[in-house]
Amino acid sequence: MALPRIRILATGGTIAGETCPGGDITRYRAGVRPVEALLTAVPELGALATLDAEQILSLDSKDMTPDDWLCMLSAACQALADPAIDGLVLLHGTDTLEESAYFLHLALPTGKPVVLTGAMRPADHPEADGPANLLAAVKLAASAEGVGKGVLVVMNGKPHGARHVRKARTSGLDAFESDPDWTTARPDGRFASLARAPLPRVDILPGYAGAPAKLIDACVADGAQGLVLALSGHGSVPSAWEPSLRRAREHGVAILRASRCAGPVIRNANADDDREGWLTAGDLPPPKARVALMLALAAGWDSATRQTCLPTF
Ligand code: SIN
Numbered sequence: 001m002a003l004p005r006i007r008i009l010a011t012g013g014t015i016a017g018e019t020c021p022g023g024d025i026t027r028y029r030a031g032v033r034p035v036e037a038l039l040t041a042v043p044e045l046g047a048l049a050t051l052d053a054e055q056i057l058s059l060d061s062k063d064m065t066p067d068d069w070l071c072m073l074s075a076a077c078q079a080l081a082d083p084a085i086d087g088l089v090l091l092h093g094t095d096t097l098e099e100s101a102y103f104l105h106l107a108l109p110t111g112k113p114v115v116l117t118g119a120m121r122p123a124d125h126p127e128a129d130g131p132a133n134l135l136a137a138v139k140l141a142a143s144a145e146g147v148g149k150g151v152l153v154v155m156n157g158k159p160h161g162a163r164h165v166r167k168a169r170t171s172g173l174d175a176f177e178s179d180p181d182w183t184t185a186r187p188d189g190r191f192a193s194l195a196r197a198p199l200p201r202v203d204i205l206p207g208y209a210g211a212p213a214k215l216i217d218a219c220v221a222d223g224a225q226g227l228v229l230a231l232s233g234h235g236s237v238p239s240a241w242e243p244s245l246r247r248a249r250e251h252g253v254a255i256l257r258a259s260r261c262a263g264p265v266i267r268n269a270n271a272d273d274d275r276e277g278w279l280t281a282g283d284l285p286p287p288k289a290r291v292a293l294m295l296a297l298a299a300g301w302d303s304a305t306r307q308t309c310l311p312t313f
Contacts, residue, residue: 016035163288
């Protein structure tokens with residue numbers, strides 16, 4: 001029987017990282033090693049799938065921008081539209097992996113498996129985790145288990161759904177977690193027809209003791225079309241912010257209440273969202289709520305419809 005054909009799209013990250021000359025293993029450069037070298041280091045891949053690979057970016061994912069998301073989306077759409085390709089694996093830095101995974105989860109057509117993976121240790125680490133993660137990702141992308149769950153992430157031998165995965169720890173092989181786990185994951189793809197629409201600017205503003213309202217005015221003056229408020233507790237808006245938020249709404253800027261806590265932020269609880277015209281993030285953390293809002297704005301959804309791309313609880 002023919003092996004499944006899997007396309008690998010490489011974007012950089014620690015999985016492609018190399019230790020700086022003379023440095024210790026905590027000092028390395030991400031996104032250096034080309035994808036061909038990463039595949040050659042894992043000869044077991046040949047027994048799982050027929051692979052072809054494309055280096056689409058070479059970044060440390062802290063530097064990833066929405067334009068880079070569109071670049072990934074375009075390469076992923078092209079691969080998935082190819083009838084010869086059975087599944088897709090994206091190699092990505094771990095720092096913003098959950099944002100890219102959620103963006104692709106909402107924006108890619110559903111059907112074929114799409115799996116993101118990365119590594120917590122650079123490729124030249126004596127106990128690099130990249131090879132095992134790559135093997136696990138290709139295995140999942142080539143299997144029936146990877147179908148019907150939307151975009152998945154594999155790290156440290158564990159699959160996660162894009163909706164709930166997060167990098168919960170700065171270091172350690174078990175840095176990623178998801179709750180609920182991936183067995184509950186469902187496909188989404190509600191923005192799949194948007195493939196190449198430009199993404200509007202949406203900023204995240206943290207709420208903290210004494211956070212100045214001027215930051216809101218500055219973001220609006222600088223062109224933000226949406227603001228995600230990463231607030232304390234139940235998404236509690238500081239009183240001092242209210243005049244600036246009302247001015248922002250008058251300028252047509254979308255305002256979304258999210259929380260620094262694990263959620264949920266419930267609509268019209270603790271704030272009059274209907275009266276103010278605010279959106280609420282449900283249990284989406286601020287970076288993922290931002291992704292959903294950017295896509296809703298890009299799709300031209302009106303303010304009443306925007307809430308439908310966010311959990312309401
Ligand atoms: C990155 O996110 O590109 C660097 C960190 C990592 O991949 O773990």
